[in-house]
Amino acid sequence: MIAVPTPRGLSLRISVTDRCQLRCRYCMPPEGIPLCGREAILTYEDIVALVVCLRDEFGLAKVRITGGEPLVRPGIERLIGRLTDLGIPDLALTTNGLRLAELAPVLKQAGLRRVNVSLDSLSPETFRRLTGGGDLQAVQAGIVAALDAGLRPVKLNAVLIRGINDAEADHLLDFAIDHDCELRFIELMPIGPGARLLPDGFLSSDAVRRRLGAHFTLTPIASETGSSARRYGVVNTEGNRGAVGFISSCSAPFCAECSRLRVTADGRLIGCLARDGGIPIRGMLRAGDAKAIGRSTRQVLKGKTADRNFEQRMAMASIGG
DSSP states (O other): OOOOOOSTTOEEEEEOOSOOSOOOTTTSOTTOOOOOOGGGSOOHHHHHHHHHHHHHHHOOOEEEEESSOGGGSTTHHHHHHHHHHTTOSEEEEEEOSTTHHHHHHHHHHHTOOEEEEEOOOSSHHHHHHHHTSOOHHHHHHHHHHHHHHTOOSEEEEEOOOTTTTGGGHHHHHHHHHHTTOEEEEEOOOSSTTHHHHHHHHOOOHHHHHHHHTTTOEEEEEOOOTTOSOEEEEEEOTTSOEEEEEEEOTTTSOOGGGOOEEEEOTTOEEESOTTSOOOEEOHHHHHHTOHHHHHHHHHHHHHTOOOSOOOOOOSOHHHHOO
C-alpha cells in the first residue's frame, strides 16, 4: 500500500460518456464495447452534485471532463458552464479533437480553461490506421481553433507504439513547438486492447527521451506535487523552445503522490486506473447522500497501491481517460 494522499487538492476525471467516433487501437476494441444505457449514464445534475460534494469536503482542485469522447454528448457546454460557476480552480477537457473546431469558442465562452487533444501521428494514413478512420485534418483544425479561442495551454497527448508511430516522435515534438502546444508522451498501458499491443509495442519514456536527445536539448523542469508528467524544456535544432512531458505509468509510476479520482460514465468511483472495480455512487448522488460519497472517496483513496500490477480488465473508453 502507498501512503494515502491528503484529501485536500483532489483531482477528478469525469467521464460524461462511453461513446466515441473513433476506435483507437490502444483504447477501444474494433468491435466496440458494451455501452451504458441512457438511464445508467450520470446526468449533468449528478455530476454537479458530485463536484459540489468533493469541493466542499475535500477541496477539489482540478476537474477534467473525459469520455469516450466528451464532445459527442449533447449540451456539454451547459455542464462546463455549471462547473465554472462552482469555482473549480482548474477546469479542463480531454478530446479526440474531431469536433473541437466547431465547439472551441462555445466551450471557452462557457468557462473551459484548457484542453488536451489526442494526436498520435502526423501521417494521415497512420492516423487513420491507429484511430480506426480518424480525420487528421479535422483534429489539426481543432487544435488551431482551440488556440485561437484562448483554450491554453493546449496539451497534445501521444501514445507511441513501437513499429507503428514511434519514428514520429521528433516530428510530433516539432509540431507542438511550432503550434505553441505542450506535447506529452504517454506510455502504452496494459489496459483493454492495449494489453495485446504491449509485448511488441511498448516503448518506455526513457527510450523516447534518448531518441529525442539526438535532435533536441532537453532540460528538466520541476513539476508540481502530484503531477503525472515529468516535464522538460526543449530547444530544437532551429533554436525554437517548447516543453514536453512524459507520463510513465509502467516504467516509472507516480503512485506515491497520486491524488486522482475517476468517475465512469455510469457512476463508478475509481481511485486507480490500474485497479479493477470501483464503487457505484450513482444511487448515493441521486439520494443526496453526501456522507456516503465522502466515505466512498476515502475508501478508494485508501485502496491505492504501488505494486505496478495492472488488474484493470475494462477498455479505457469504459473507464474514462
